[in-house]
Amino acid sequence: MTIQRVFSGVQPTGNLHLGNYLGAIVNFVKLQATHNCIYCVVDLHAITVPIPVWGGPDELRRNTREVTAAFIAAGIDPKTQVIFNQSQVAGHAELTWVFNCVARLGWLNRMTQFKEKAGKDRENASIGLYDYPVLMAADILLYRATHVPVGEDQKQHLELSRDIAQKFNNDFAASIASNGHNDKYFPLPEPVITGPATRVMSLRDGAKKMSKSDPSDYSRINLSDDADAIAQKIRKAKTDPEPLPSEEKGLEARPEADNLVGIFAALSGRPKADVLREFGGAQFSGFKSNLVDLAVAKLGPLTAEMKRLAQDPGYVEQVLADGAERAGTIAEQTIRDVKDIVGFIRKQ
Numbered sequence: 001m002t003i004q005r006v007f008s009g010v011q012p013t014g015n016l017h018l019g020n021y022l023g024a025i026v027n028f029v030k031l032q033a034t035h036n037c038i039y040c041v042v043d044l045h046a047i048t049v050p051i052p053v054w055g056g057p058d059e060l061r062r063n064t065r066e067v068t069a070a071f072i073a074a075g076i077d078p079k080t081q082v083i084f085n086q087s088q089v090a091g092h093a094e095l096t097w098v099f100n101c102v103a104r105l106g107w108l109n110r111m112t113q114f115k116e117k118a119g120k121d122r123e124n125a126s127i128g129l130y131d132y133p134v135l136m137a138a139d140i141l142l143y144r145a146t147h148v149p150v151g152e153d154q155k156q157h158l159e160l161s162r163d164i165a166q167k168f169n170n171d172f173a174a175s176i177a178s179n180g181h182n183d184k185y186f187p188l189p190e191p192v193i194t195g196p197a198t199r200v201m202s203l204r205d206g207a208k209k210m211s212k213s214d215p216s217d218y219s220r221i222n223l224s225d226d227a228d229a230i231a232q233k234i235r236k237a238k239t240d241p242e243p244l245p246s247e248e249k250g251l252e253a254r255p256e257a258d259n260l261v262g263i264f265a266a267l268s269g270r271p272k273a274d275v276l277r278e279f280g281g282a283q284f285s286g287f288k289s290n291l292v293d294l295a296v297a298k299l300g301p302l303t304a305e306m307k308r309l310a311q312d313p314g315y316v317e318q319v320l321a322d323g324a325e326r327a328g329t330i331a332e333q334t335i336r337d338v339k340d341i342v343g344f345i346r347k348q
């Protein structure tokens, strides 16, 4: 039986927000109780956008430490799990090259996130941005991970990772067998997209995803926001004039209400139906006050711990170095296997 291994990544591009936390990091924390987990700060992915967007070398280092601090502050144990930054393990880039030769142009041309991020000026997008999903497949498969906790927006990328794993297994089936491996050398990684907040929306527009690149800071709650900022943003969040419904089906066609209820549910660890049983019939003003209290109570300690860790870069970098060492051991084995399977002669 393949061991169950979890892998996921977060980009160090600044403005870590509530969507990252509720859509991904909360699930990272839960999974460590049952799985071996590897959580990666994906700095190679961060540089796929123009330098002014990722901020340059100092900003990248600061943001890499900040995501690491968020992982630790959220409750991921760096001793029992692996936390590291992608560029410290060379295997990510090596496996990407092999996968570049497995993945098809047509598959990448279908990726909606590339189209969104490249925008109208596609000719000027970096090759790295186009190749982003292949690097992501390499991240996961380098550890032969079986489960990948992510938000809804990463679903298409996960499907591509499965296609790449499957094509590699098929293309090299004979060599995989003659090297003594099970015919499914790479597992087909399963997306883990669960909870009431797999797609947290902008607080200003229920049709748009909460995102680090939205020009309005009022659209998102940053993990660095203090209690006052959280309160202001929630009070100003867009709603509609109706009171809250008492059942989930009453949230249909009310995206802003649905979003706030989803955030409340995720922060309190309760299903949406349960939240609506309590607040059904209430006006938004009262509900928002409760949401402010809940958000401040949940995020306050996280933010405080992140601030404390920001004062201790030595410790944070030590966590990354130690994680990279352990990740590297697993990665080296996969790279050795892949070299043998493909036919690259290597030092014995």
Ligand code: TYM
Residues within 6 Å of the ligand: 007, 008, 009, 010, 011, 012, 019, 020, 021, 022, 023, 024, 042, 045, 135, 136, 137, 139, 140, 148, 149, 150, 151, 152, 153, 154, 157, 197, 198, 199, 200, 201, 209, 210, 211
């Ligand atoms: P990134 O850095 O954009 O986001 C990190 C995680 O946060 C989730 N997320 C959201 N979830 C709910 N609502 C939102 N509004 C929201 N915004 C972001 C994302 O789905 C993600 O899980 N490509 C990945 C990073 C990556 C990766 C990987 C993930 C690189 N290699 C391998 C998994 C496995 C990304 O850009 O995440």
